[in-house]
Amino acid sequence: MDDVDFDELVASxxxxxxxxxxxxxxxxxxxxxxxxxxxxxxxxxxKENPTSLNISRQLxxxxxxxxxxxVIFTHKR
Ligand SMILES: [Zn+2]
Numbered sequence: 795m796d797d798v799d800f801d802e803l804v805a806s807x808x809x810x811x812x813x814x815x816x817x818x819x820x821x822x823x824x825x826x827x828x829x830x831x832x833x834x835x836x837x838x839x840x841k842e843n844p845t846s847l848n849i850s851r852q853l854x855x856x857x858x859x860x861x862x863x864x865v866i867f868t869h870k871r
Contacts, residue, residue, distance in 0.1 A: 799828070800860045807837055815842045827867045829856035834867040 807819035817839040824833040834856070838847065840863055847866070854869040 800865070803828070804837070810836070815845045816840050816847070827856050827869070829858060829867060830869075832869060835870050836868045838866040838868065840864040840866070 803825060804819065806821075806823055806825050808822050809817065810820045811818045819837040819839075821834050821836060826832060827834040835853075839860075843864070845864070849868075852871045854871060856867040856869070858865045858867070
């Protein structure tokens with residue numbers, strides 16, 4: 795994933811939550827996941843290494859790396 799594409803991708807999303815560990819965005823416009831080409835539900839950018847995610851639902855995850863940050867694309871099952 796190159797940085798320009800990622801910036802464009804994030805610009806289409808809605809910021810939903812930010813804390814010291816992570817930033818999460820909601821995909822309200824059905825942007826496709828760069829990993830699997832299906833629209834994802836949320837994008838999570840991990841700001842700390844390591845970071846814990848508290849996921850309460852069953853999700854399929856696609857993972858990438860941008861500027862040494864891990865980014866996670868979630869897909870609801
Ligand atoms: Zn995906």
